[in-house]
Amino acid sequence: MTYEEFLKSKQITINPSGFDCESNNKYLFDFQRDITGWALKKGKSAMFLDTGLGKTITQLSWADEICKYTGGKILILAPLAVSKQTVREGQKFGIKVNACRSQIDAKDGINITNYEMLHRFDINDFVGVVLDESSIIKSFSGKTTQQMLDLFIYTPYKLACTATPAPNDYEELGNHAEFLGVMSRSEMLATFFVHDSGDTAKWRLKGHAETEFWKWIASWAMVVKNPEDLGYDGSKYKLPKLNIQTHFVESPVNENMFIVLPAQTLDERRQARKESLKERVNKTVELVQGTDNCLVWCDYNDESTALTKAIPGAVEVKGSDTPEHKENALIGFATNDVKYLVTKPKIAGFGMNWQNCNDVIFCGLSDSYERFYQAIRRCYRFGQTKEVNVHVVISEKEESVLENIKRKEEQAQKMSRNMVDLTSEILKNEIRNTTRNVIDYNPKQKLEIPSWLKEVI
Template sequence: MQYEEFLQSKQRVNNPVGFDCIPSNEYLFDFQRDITKWALKKGKAAMFLDTGLGKTIIQLSWSDEICKHTNGKVLILAPLAVSKQTVREGLKFGIEVTICRSQQDVKKGINITNYEMLEHFNPNEFDGIVLDESSIIKSFAGKTTQQMLDLFKFVEYKLACTATPAPNDYEELGNHAEFLGVMTRSEMLATFFVHDSGDTAKWRLKGHAESEFWKWIASWAMVVKNPEDLGYDGSKYKLPQLSIQTHYVESPTNEDMFITLPAQTLEERREARKESLGDRVNKAVELVHGMENCLIWCDYNDESTALSKSIPGAVEVKGADTPEHKENALIGFAIGDVKYLVTKPKIAGFGMNWQNCNNIIFCGLSDSYERFYQAIRRCYRFGQIKEVNVHVIISEKEESVLANVKRKEELAQQMSSNMVALTSEILKNEIRNTTRNAIEYTPQHEIQLPAWLMEVS
C-alpha cells in the first residue's frame, strides 16, 4: 500500500444513501431548495441551521419527497405545541401533515407527534424519521436518548434539525452522529478526541485531528448561520437590534459585612434567588406595564405562580399542566390571543416561533447559556422586524451567575464562528456537487455555415 493510499484509508466520510431529487415545493428559497436536495441525496443528514432559516419548510419538503419516493410514511418528532405549529406551517406551504398520538392515528404521508408520545409508535412502519429541534434529545435522561437511538436504528431515511448546536458540546454532536448511523458517540470520541487533563468528563479535539473532524461533520451535517455562509444572498437575513438590560434588586447584607458578597455555591445561589423572589416579581410587574405583549421566563414553580398572579392577564404554563392547556397557551401566544405568557425554558424554550413578540423578561437566571440563548431566540429570529428588548432581573448576590452566562456566550460565539468557517467551504462544494445550474437557451436566428466551410466539407 502506498502512503497516499494509507492516508485515504484513514479519512472518515459519510457516503450518501439517498437519491437525486429536485424538491418541488414552490415556497422554498434557493438556498433552502439546495439544502433540501443535499439532504435527500445524503439520505441521512443533520440540519444545523440558525433560528429562522426555514428548518420547518426544509424538513417538510424533505419528508414530502421521501413519501413520494417510497409511497410510504414519515414521522416527525417535535417538542410539545410545535406539532400544531408545524401543521399550520404545512398548510401555508401546501403540505399536509397529520397530528398523531399513537400508531393508530398514522396515515400515509407525513405524520407528526410529540417526543413524549414516542412509546406509542412502531418505528418499523416508517420509511423516514425527522427529529425537530433535535438538540432536545440531550436533555432527556440517558436511557431515553439511547432508546430513541435504538428504536430508529434501521429506518432508511433520517433527518435531524436544530439550530447551530453548541460547538463545544461534543456529546450533542455524538448523539446526532449515532442517530444518523454515521458513527457511535464512543467511536467519535476515540477517533478525534482525548481526555482533557485526565478528566474523563471533558474532551478536547486532538491537535492534528481538527480539520479532519470538521470535514467529517460536513459530510453529514449542514452548518449554517446565514445563507451567506454557503455563498447565497443573505441580505434578507439580517436581524434587528437586540437590547439586553440587567436589572438588579437589592440583597440583604450579612451583619458582619459592609458589602453584599456574590453567591458562589449552588446552595448559596438558590438561597439568594429564594430571598429575592418578591422583589424580582415586583420588578417584572413594573416592566410589563405598558407592553403590548411579553414573554416572561422563570425556572421555579414558586416564581411561575407569583408572576402569573401578579401580572393581570398573564397565562401560566407549567410542567403539571395538561398537554391541551400547554398547546392552547403556546399557540395562543403565537397568534396574539395571549398577551403575557409565563413559563420555563425547559418547557417552551425549543421550537416555538414567536416573532410577534419583541419583549422578553427573565425573572431570574440559571447557569445554562443554551437555555438563555434558545429562550431569546423564540422571539429574536429571522422574520422579527422590531428591536427585541430583553430584561434580566437578578439579585445583587447572583452577579456571578450572570458573569458565568456571559463567559459561556463569548465562548459559544467564538467556537460557533470557527465551526461555520471550517465547514463552509466543504459544504459549498457539497452543494455544488448536488446542484445542477442550467441556463435556458431559445435560439432566435438560424445558423448559416460560411461558404468556405461548406466547400471544405
C-alpha cells in the same frame, strides 16, 4: 500500497444513502431548496440551521419528497405545541401533516407527534424519521437517549434538525452522529479526542485532528448561521437590533457583613434567588407595564405562580399542566389571543415562532446559555420587524451567574464561527454536487415556424 494510498484508506467517508431529487415546493428559497436536495441525497443527515432559516419548510419538503419516492410514512418528533404549529406551517406551504398521538392515528404521508408519545408508535411502520429541535435529546436521561438511538437504528431515512448544536458540547454532536448511523459516540471520541488533563469527564480535540473533525461533521451535517455562509444572498436575514439590559435588585446584607457578597456555590445561588423573589417579581411587573405583549421566562414554580398572580391577564404554562392547556396557551400567544405568557425555557424554549412579540423578560437566570439563547430566539428570529428588548432581572448576589452566561456566550460564538468557517467551503462543494447545473439559454436568432407545419396547424 503507497504511503499516499495508505493515508487515503484511513480517511473517513460517509456514503450517501438517499436519492437525487429537487423539491419543487414554490415556497422554498434557493438555499433551502438546495439544502433539501443535499439532505435527500444524503439520506441520513443533520440540518444545523440557525433560528429563522426555515427548518420547518426544509424538513417538511424533505419528508414530502421521501413519501412520494417510497410511498411510505414519515414520523416527525417535535417538542410539545410545536406539532400544531408545524401542521399550520404545512398548510401554508401546501404540505399535509397529520398530528397524531399514537400508532392508531398514523396515516400515509407525514405524521407528527411529541417526543413524549414515542413509546406509542411502531417504528417499523415508518420509512423515515425527523427529529425537530434535535438538540433536546441531550436533555433526556442517558437511558432514554440510548433507547431512542436504538429504536431508529434500521430506519432508512433520517433527518435531525436544530438551530443550536452546542459546538463545544461534543457529546451532543456524538449523539447526532450515532442517531444518523454515521459513527458511535465512543468511536468519535476515540478518533478525534483525548481526555483533558486526566479528567475522564472532559474531552479535548486532538490538536492535529481539529480540521479533520470539522470536515467529518460537514460530511453529514449542514451548518449554517446565514445563507451567506453557503454563498447565497443573506441580506433578508439581517435582524433588527437586539437590546439586552440587566436589572439588579437589592439583596439583603448579612448582619456580619458590610457588603453583598456574590453567591458562588449552587446552594448559595438557589438561596439568593429565593430571597430575591419578591423584588424580582415587582421589577418584572414594572417592566411588563406598557408593553403590547410580553414573554416572561422563569425557572421555578414559585416564580411562575407569583408572576402570574402579579401580572393582570397573564397566562401560565407549567410542567404539570395538561398537554391541551400547554398547546392552547403557546399557540394562543403566537396568535395574540394571549397577551402575557409566563413559562419556563425548558417547557417552551424550543421550536415556537413568536415574532409577534418583541419584549422578553427573564425573571431570574440559570447557568444554561443554550436555554437563554433559545428563549430569546423565540422572538428574535427571521420575520421579526422590531427591535427586540430583553430584560434580565436578577439579584446582586447572582452576578456570578450572569458572568457565567457571558463567558459561555463568548465561547459559543467563537466555536460556532469556527465551525461555520471550517465547514462552509466543504458544504459549498457538497451543495454544488447535489444540485443541477442550469445553463441559461440566450437565443440569438428568431424562431420561424416552417410552412409545412403551419399547414398542419
